[in-house]
Amino acid sequence: MLREDALRAIYPRLKEQIVVTIMGAVAVELYNLGHRPNFFYLEHGMGLASSMGLGLALSLPERPVTVLDGDASLLMNLGTLSTMARYRPPNLTHIIFDNESLLSVGGFPSATTTGTDLAGVARESGIRHVTRADTVEAVEEAYAAAAERPALSVIHSKVEAVGPPSFAMDIGLLENRFEFARHLRGGQP
Amino acid sequence: MPVSSVNSQIIYDALKDAGVSIISALPETWLVHLVGMADADPEVTLVRLNKEEEGVGISAGAHLAGRKSAMLMQNHGLLTSVNGIVSLAQLYRIPLLMLVSYRGEMGERDPWQTEGGLVTERVLDALGIMYRKMSDPALAARDIRQAQTLAESSLRPVALLLTRELMWEE
Numbered sequence: 001m002l003r004e005d006a007l008r009a010i011y012p013r014l015k016e017q018i019v020v021t022i023m024g025a026v027a028v029e030l031y032n033l034g035h036r037p038n039f040f041y042l043e044h045g046m047g048l049a050s051s052m053g054l055g056l057a058l059s060l061p062e063r064p065v066t067v068l069d070g071d072a073s074l075l076m077n078l079g080t081l082s083t084m085a086r087y088r089p090p091n092l093t094h095i096i097f098d099n100e101s102l103l104s105v106g107g108f109p110s111a112t113t114t115g116t117d118l119a120g121v122a123r124e125s126g127i128r129h130v131t132r133a134d135t136v137e138a139v140e141e142a143y144a145a146a147a148e149r150p151a152l153s154v155i156h157s158k159v160e161a162v163g164p165p166s167f168a169m170d171i172g173l174l175e176n177r178f179e180f181a182r183h184l185r186g187g188q189p
Numbered sequence: 190m191p192v193s194s195v196n197s198q199i200i201y202d203a204l205k206d207a208g209v210s211i212i213s214a215l216p217e218t219w220l221v222h223l224v225g226m227a228d229a230d231p232e233v234t235l236v237r238l239n240k241e242e243e244g245v246g247i248s249a250g251a252h253l254a255g256r257k258s259a260m261l262m263q264n265h266g267l268l269t270s271v272n273g274i275v276s277l278a279q280l281y282r283i284p285l286l287m288l289v290s291y292r293g294e295m296g297e298r299d300p301w302q303t304e305g306g307l308v309t310e311r312v313l314d315a316l317g318i319m320y321r322k323m324s325d326p327a328l329a330a331r332d333i334r335q336a337q338t339l340a341e342s343s344l345r346p347v348a349l350l351l352t353r354e355l356m357w358e359e
């Protein structure tokens with residue numbers, strides 16, 4: 001499965017959510033599907049997209065939040081899974097796109113190639129709703145279920161290590177940041 | 190335990206007065222009362238972390254959502270958070286109110302704290318983070334209010350170093 005195809009399938013639901021992505025390939029893929037003021041692309045701070053998603057979910061308990069994470073980014077901050085499990089905000093969905101690769105820096109193999117099972121790590125960290133979804137249909141179904149479920153959900157998806165030819169996006173980092181904040185604060189800066 | 194509960198209460202009340210409603214923390218001895226106060230306070234969301242750098246993400250989410258937050262950590266937690274501070278908070282102009290217990294400074298008896306004590310202020314300087322050492326309880330409320338004000342106006346991290354004189358009673 002291509003991550004791009006999985007994203008396209010869930011885009012109609014993503015549009016309605018506060019979304020935080022990691023840097024590089026996945027950010028561009030979402031951006032190219034259609035930018036929204038409720039999308040934030042964390043273009044650095046490797047590992048922290050999930051922590052930001054947790055901060056957002058705890059701060060805005062009435063709003064659904066989705067994190068689009070990568071295997072290497074999550075491996076850099078594995079403790080985030082147990083912090084999420086500890087507070088289990090019901091409005092948070094954490095999608096891990098596992099391409100077994102550090103794709104955005106040239107495609108080095110990550111530790112998920114040698115047996116680390118991130119769904120297993122999530123489950124054993126104490127997260128109750130963890131779904132493996134390796135086809136477009138499965139991702140669509142798992143994300144629909146997560147969006148309806150008033151509980152912290154993790155979706156772990158194996159995807160091909162393929163991304164866009166360029167990571168350039170026609171939006172500045174701070175432009176994205178201020179637009180996102182203004183949107184979340186209902187028009188207040 | 191000779192951690193000052195009186196001064197911890199002064200610090201905690203000042204955080205509340207500054208409008209802080211989310212506190213992330215990784216415990217250390219000097220922070221025991223502060224973490225306990227946050228835990229017992231229904232108006233405050235306490236996020237206990239596994240690693241201090243996670244707190245940068247928590248505070249970034251809180252800030253963008255319009256909520257004021259603070260981070261409780263020791264100076265070794267600051268060292269552990271450096272990339273998050275640079276590559277999230279500073280890159281994206283996120284205010285952080287960091288309350289950092291200053292271990293390894295004058296009077297430190299634990300040998301393992303001493304290297305961190307040596308580098309703390311120089312790391313803050315290198316990062317371009319404005320900081321103040323807090324040692325006088327009579328000025329603690331002012332120090333916290335001013336740090337919070339500066340963090341919000343500059344959209345940058347600001348650090349308050351909680352010294353032995355403030356936190357420890359012997």
Ligand SMILES: Cc1ncc(C[n+]2csc(CCOP(=O)(O)OP(=O)(O)O)c2C)c(N)n1
Binds near residue numbers: 023101102
């Ligand atoms: C602290 C830090 N180390 C290294 C990098 C370089 N870097 C940028 S993206 C990336 C890989 C991300 O891999 P993954 O999360 O699996 O996402 P993918 O690129 O495969 O979509 C790395 C190592 C960085 N930005 N920050």
